Amino acid sequence: MKKDRQKNKHEAMAQALESIETLVAQAVKTAKKDPELAREYARMAFRIAQKSRCGLPGSFPRAICKKCFSVRLFGINAKAVPDTKTGSVVYLCSCGAKQRFFYKAKENDLLPGLKSGVSH
Numbered sequence: 001m002k003k004d005r006q007k008n009k010h011e012a013m014a015q016a017l018e019s020i021e022t023l024v025a026q027a028v029k030t031a032k033k034d035p036e037l038a039r040e041y042a043r044m045a046f047r048i049a050q051k052s053r054c055g056l057p058g059s060f061p062r063a064i065c066k067k068c069f070s071v072r073l074f075g076i077n078a079k080a081v082p083d084t085k086t087g088s089v090v091y092l093c094s095c096g097a098k099q100r101f102f103y104k105a106k107e108n109d110l111l112p113g114l115k116s117g118v119s120h
């Protein structure tokens with residue numbers, strides 16, 4: 001019985017991920033034509049992610065604003081500002097939200113030989 005339930009849980013999660021992917025793909029597709037509808041799709045995807053606790057897969061957090069759920073269209077409603085000091089990119093949304101994404105390894109993750117100029 002326990003096994004069955006676990007299997008169901010896995011299936012539910014796989015299903016949730018699938019619907020999230022479909023919704024986000026749909027949102028990105030409609031973003032230019034109908035931003036409101038795209039936002040609705042994105043909101044649904046977030047809700048499913050929250051409910052199923054599977055989180056948003058892969059690049060989706062970058063594609064959608066967490067605050068207003070609009071699909072980021074660079075040059076239209078979003079801006080990416082690189083911050084070379086911290087090795088990150090700040091995504092600015094037209095709603096005013098800022099999200100930072102790191103693309104570089106943190107200093108602690110680097111090999112000791114690469115930490116030139118850092119003294120303790």
Ligand SMILES: [Zn+2]
Nearest residue numbers: 065068093095
């Ligand atoms: Zn926003």
